[in-house]
Amino acid sequence: MSDKRKDYISWDEYFMGVAKLSALRSKDPNTQVGACIVSEDNKILSMGYNGLPRGCSDDEFPWSREGDPLDNKYLYTAHSELNAILNYQGGTLQNAKMYVTLFPCNECAKAIIQAGIKTLVYDCDKYSDTASVIASKRMLNAAGVRYYKYDSTGRTVQIEL
Ligand SMILES: O=c1[nH]c(=O)n([C@H]2C[C@H](O)[C@@H](COP(=O)(O)O)O2)cc1CO
Numbered sequence: 001m002s003d004k005r006k007d008y009i010s011w012d013e014y015f016m017g018v019a020k021l022s023a024l025r026s027k028d029p030n031t032q033v034g035a036c037i038v039s040e041d042n043k044i045l046s047m048g049y050n051g052l053p054r055g056c057s058d059d060e061f062p063w064s065r066e067g068d069p070l071d072n073k074y075l076y077t078a079h080s081e082l083n084a085i086l087n088y089q090g091g092t093l094q095n096a097k098m099y100v101t102l103f104p105c106n107e108c109a110k111a112i113i114q115a116g117i118k119t120l121v122y123d124c125d126k127y128s129d130t131a132s133v134i135a136s137k138r139m140l141n142a143a144g145v146r147y148y149k150y151d152s153t154g155r156t157v158q159i160e161l
């Protein structure tokens with residue numbers, strides 16, 4: 001009998017990989033974010049990426065970062081974490097884990113806490129100095145949501161699509 005494969009991806013690589021793949025669906029020209037929600041026993045429950053709400057056209061709403069609030073993206077985009085939570089149709093997310101490519105903002109932190117998600121694994125934390133992320137961490141700490149940075153193996157995979 002042959003030995004089992006040794007170079008299979010780990011659970012963390014699998015779920016962060018799915019979050020990264022989801023991010024590739026984003027139309028945001030500047031930051032593409034993906035999230036993957038996983039049960040305590042490592043089953044994928046939901047996924048999401050940042051984008052406009054259903055019915056709001058990607059081609060009609062703005063993608064700019066600047067200018068009048070009504071003419072830039074910030075009032076309109078749904079964040080990947082919220083989308084992943086809202087996409088779940090299966091019941092409760094109590095005790096679930098979330099893998100996300102960017103540290104959640106304060107609004108997503110509220111949704112994560114209220115959904116009962118208990119663990120957060122994030123990759124990039126490029127907005128760590130902003131009030132939004134500082135407030136987010138304050139709430140996650142208070143609510144007992146454990147969070148830690150994804151420990152990248154640096155491995156790359158190639159997928160033919
Ligand atoms: O937690 C987040 N999740 C998330 O999906 N986003 C989205 C909203 C925007 O489409 C984009 C951020 O845009 P920018 O980096 O250009 O400010 O990422 C932004 C955050 C902020 O941390």
Ligand SMILES: [Zn+2]
Pocket residue numbers: 079080081104105106107108109
């Ligand atoms: Zn957010």
